[in-house]
Amino acid sequence: MPEILSFPTRTEHTPSKVPSPMPLSVRHLAFQAGHTSILKGVDLDLETDALTVLMGPNGAGKSVLLRLLHGLLAPSFGEVRWNGLPLDKSLRRQQALVFQKPVLLRRSVRANLSFALGLRPVPNRAEKLAHALATAGLEHLSKRQARVLSGGEQQRLALARALILDPKVLMLDEPTANLDPASTLFIEQAIASARRRGVKVILVTHDQHQARRLGEEVVFLHDGKITEHSDAESFFDSPKSAAARAYLSGDILV
Numbered sequence: 001m002p003e004i005l006s007f008p009t010r011t012e013h014t015p016s017k018v019p020s021p022m023p024l025s026v027r028h029l030a031f032q033a034g035h036t037s038i039l040k041g042v043d044l045d046l047e048t049d050a051l052t053v054l055m056g057p058n059g060a061g062k063s064v065l066l067r068l069l070h071g072l073l074a075p076s077f078g079e080v081r082w083n084g085l086p087l088d089k090s091l092r093r094q095q096a097l098v099f100q101k102p103v104l105l106r107r108s109v110r111a112n113l114s115f116a117l118g119l120r121p122v123p124n125r126a127e128k129l130a131h132a133l134a135t136a137g138l139e140h141l142s143k144r145q146a147r148v149l150s151g152g153e154q155q156r157l158a159l160a161r162a163l164i165l166d167p168k169v170l171m172l173d174e175p176t177a178n179l180d181p182a183s184t185l186f187i188e189q190a191i192a193s194a195r196r197r198g199v200k201v202i203l204v205t206h207d208q209h210q211a212r213r214l215g216e217e218v219v220f221l222h223d224g225k226i227t228e229h230s231d232a233e234s235f236f237d238s239p240k241s242a243a244a245r246a247y248l249s250g251d252i253l254v
Ligand SMILES: Nc1ncnc2c1ncn2[C@@H]1O[C@H](COP(=O)(O)OP(=O)(O)OP(=O)(O)O)[C@@H](O)[C@H]1O
Pocket: 033, 038, 056, 057, 058, 059, 060, 061, 062, 063, 064, 065
């Protein structure tokens, strides 16, 4: 009989909230592309380690916001502070960002992980590498070229690589959008486990079931602005903004 695993549930995986290992404060954040305003003055405080889900319709600006939070894009206006400080190299090193489409080196699975480990002086490298391969379920594929892995295996590798240096903050941009339920389950369990270890997780997803399973608080972005920021239960039970109500019921938002 194959082992049957089940999706994590919020009550199962959620420890009580404590202050975030890296509190975030965003003020008047704007991002302009040419004459188009993508983000239009975002203010956001994430002070606890509660798992934050970032939701909103296509084109709302969620990916742009994540990239600004991680310093992959520079704001046109406003600021991002982690631990009260402007984002710099040392703060960025304590964060990891996982994309919908895994970005991997054209090397073996093992080499992708050891490359990440080589970025910093880390004790017990061999142990860490073995642990990462095992928890990602990739031991038997360690010598395979990353580019020939299936989509689910690639995403497991991307997540294992993101976690191998023990980031304080893990940001994920629709990490399971192209995955089947089994691979989705694997990724969700890894995210829930990171959260239990005290990693601050910010997850972009359109999957309402996933958001309900994992999310403890929801930030809803519409047309470049945050229209709602509340705990997950009240967001899903009684969304306050018309935009969030329409999004959740599948209506078209313009
Ligand atoms: N670097 C960029 N330069 C110019 N425009 C951009 C850039 N990045 C994103 N955009 C535009 O900004 C808007 C918001 O994009 P973004 O990818 O953040 O949306 P999203 O909320 O993540 O959407 P989806 O749910 O479809 O992934 C889109 O119209 C996109 O074309």
